Amino acid sequence: MQMSDGERLIIVMLAEVMEALKLDQEIDPALVKTLVINNDGWALKRKYSGIFHSEAPSDDVVSETTNILWMWGIIEHSIASLTGVEANEAKGWHWTKWDGFDGNNDDHYGVARTMIEDLGEFEDSRKGINLNSHSQTLLPRYRRMYEKFDAHVKAGKASPLSFDALRDLCS
Numbered sequence: 001m002q003m004s005d006g007e008r009l010i011i012v013m014l015a016e017v018m019e020a021l022k023l024d025q026e027i028d029p030a031l032v033k034t035l036v037i038n039n040d041g042w043a044l045k046r047k048y049s050g051i052f053h054s055e056a057p058s059d060d061v062v063s064e065t066t067n068i069l070w071m072w073g074i075i076e077h078s079i080a081s082l083t084g085v086e087a088n089e090a091k092g093w094h095w096t097k098w099d100g101f102d103g104n105n106d107d108h109y110g111v112a113r114t115m116i117e118d119l120g121e122f123e124d125s126r127k128g129i130n131l132n133s134h135s136q137t138l139l140p141r142y143r144r145m146y147e148k149f150d151a152h153v154k155a156g157k158a159s160p161l162s163f164d165a166l167r168d169l170c171s
Contacts, residue, residue: 001052011036057107065101065111068142071123071149072098075169078160086163093170103132108141109158112115145169148170 011032020031035043045052076097079090090096101109113131117120152158152165
């Protein structure tokens, strides 16, 4: 990351203000000041990668994230509504809850975090859970599930999902 002399001066001054006011924030002003003075912009970008993300997620990623979170809300609600033998069988299914997105490699993670933590969307079932799956294998799985789920939605059979539909999606 390249910073002009003026930008570096402003950052150092703001860091010193934060230090003097003893503000307890997510950003460490002493570290920021040191990195800027040492011209280690690369380290700032590494430490605070969420601030320096190269570009905003596409509308397609936002839409797909919304669809996946919505799908999982319906799946989880439908599973919670099962009783008796069906509920017992569902306990053995591999996919019974949303496990997040890969925070290191997937733009969906940042979109989901913003939707849930900042905008308050989907927070009924998502607030306070770990959103980072640390796995690149889940997004392809979610996409395959959504294709099947979408067929149930278009057929008017998604709220709640039938036991057979849940078995098809989750086992």
